[in-house]
Amino acid sequence: MSGVSTGTVDRILHNRGKVSEEAQKKVENVLKEIDYHPNLIARSLALKKNYHFITLIPSFAKGEYWDKLCEGIDKAEQELFSYNVEIERMCFNQYDKSSFDALIPRIEKADCQGVVIATQFRDSVVKLAARLDQLQIPYVLIDAFIENTHCVAYYGTNSYDSGYIAGRLLYEQIRPDENIAIFRFIRKGEMQVTQVTKREEGFRSYLAERNYGGRIYSVQLHADETEKNRSILDAFLEEHREVNAGIIFNSRAHLLGNYFHDKGETFKLIGYDVIDRNVECLNDGSITHLIAQRPEVQGFNCIRALFRHLVLQEKVEQINYMPIDILMKENIKYYNNYI
Amino acid sequence: MSGVSTGTVDRILHNRGKVSEEAQKKVENVLKEIDYHPNLIARSLALKKNYHFITLIPSFAKGEYWDKLCEGIDKAEQELFSYNVEIERMCFNQYDKSSFDALIPRIEKADCQGVVIATQFRDSVVKLAARLDQLQIPYVLIDAFIENTHCVAYYGTNSYDSGYIAGRLLYEQIRPDENIAIFRFIRKGEMQVTQVTKREEGFRSYLAERNYGGRIYSVQLHADETEKNRSILDAFLEEHREVNAGIIFNSRAHLLGNYFHDKGETFKLIGYDVIDRNVECLNDGSITHLIAQRPEVQGFNCIRALFRHLVLQEKVEQINYMPIDILMKENIKYYNNYI
DNA sequence: GCCCGATGTGTGCGCGAGCACAATCAGATA
């Protein structure tokens, strides 16, 4: 259209220089005129580049949070198959920082084009991020945002606000001076996750703003010790017969739900995360509300962010707070994986 | 790999016949061995087909439901640009069936490959669907599912259940015998939408199951007549001072929210749809809950369904109920357009 | 022995881009 060869147009599009001003002008005019946009499909075909992404997330069992997140990653991988995007999944033990650290050298050697990182271990992530910055490998963070990094994108919820909402949900179910319980599961060697701390802060803030006048008991339970927990709970409830509402800030609400269900007692319980076992409790009434985000969407978006950044070269929003979803028995069945 | 030419492989892949059994075997073995999947990108490039989709939705103002839905459609169009997908938007007047009917011949003449239809006018949609079935043009329904059609997909919410949930949300805020109000906006010539009827059924069912003992008043208001409504509401609230909770089953909750806000009165109000004006009310406290679905996701998915069906030739789930989202002041700000 | 159609099989082009390399041209230099 402008009377020059495709080679010249190519030079202009990618401004590789070596083009006369005259040609430049002519071509630019035509580009504007026809509102030219490169055909990304043809480009991807011609480039024939392979994209190797690595995901670094905690290992998981079927139906758990990270399993659902992985579903989203799988979906993204399928969808991007024809763009030669391949995803390598590396898992670490979320209760063992060293298992995370051990993966760092493997990533450096892997010759990958992008990394998705679950931010369980803040310091290690900062270290890894710095290394990736050096290597100019883009990365995406899931779960908690970490300021000192140059991540391409972050996907997670605002923990404080999700706790704040939990505050409202519980508060609306009790009298303004009714005592409540916060349940905690401690596992040997497991440190308190920031996320959980922040949720609790938000929760307490809401109650404080409402001038809530009850007492908040803290009940310590032990992961994987059902019998011991049973007696702790029995003792607690015996001592505090007036307490019939509580909250737990991680995804283990089902352990409590099962306890109350077995006992045939109704208790207003709020928990986090739509994992299969929590959903069962929601359905049988032993959990009243779940606060959640869509892990599948989160996983999908992480991969897509890398893809958009690298392949489509679009600008990706850096901080992406996931919507905070409120699930009850009545709407859980429609909480499908719309990706 | 199997010693035959690409032409033969092509014949086998598309089973166009004219292939010896021997060649067939050899090629199939290799295909299995390398787990062959066609490169959709290259295919789409080679086919160089243009896809012309038409959307048939009500006309809208900025920030309204259908506007948001259109955002999703825009997004899909952008994303599918390189696949030569083009979308023509046809709008009708949602209060005038004839405006819908008038578009039917235009669609028939338009030589399109797919249609998205908002199901305001059931009979007309059935007629159009039958015509499209004849022409073998796939179509997707939004809003209400209509049984007698062969739509490729349907995206919408279950109206009954979304009303049922509203029942719970309101019930939890009142005493079990406290009187409440259902507000309705009547517009001249506007017929009651099925969706609204179903929501009310669900709502009443919930209360009935709870053995709710209060009275449910029905308050008739008039769209576009603010002054008249003000006096109707003044009169109603004067007569029924005990009523301070209510619901409205369409997206016009903001009209009531504004009324209560102006009056400086607190009233527990539940409404539908995250449209801009409802969000303002949620934020200033004049609406307590909104029940919603993500219109952007819905719009996006409709187009994507046609794309997947026609271009990717994937199987698309026919009935897709959208999640029923519960929005409050505290979580509305995170209700972004994650597509 | 020749032409015929039927049945298999192979070849070449192009979709829209990227990229390496070849070609052209004007002016400077020997």
Place this chain on the structure above:
DNA sequence: TATCTGATTGTGCTCGCGCACACATCGGGC
């Protein structure tokens, strides 16, 4: 005038696939 040089510009191949068309082989009818 012939050669060289640097600045431009053009050409040709490739990516993986679809498709039209050319080609080869074989048996049957005249």
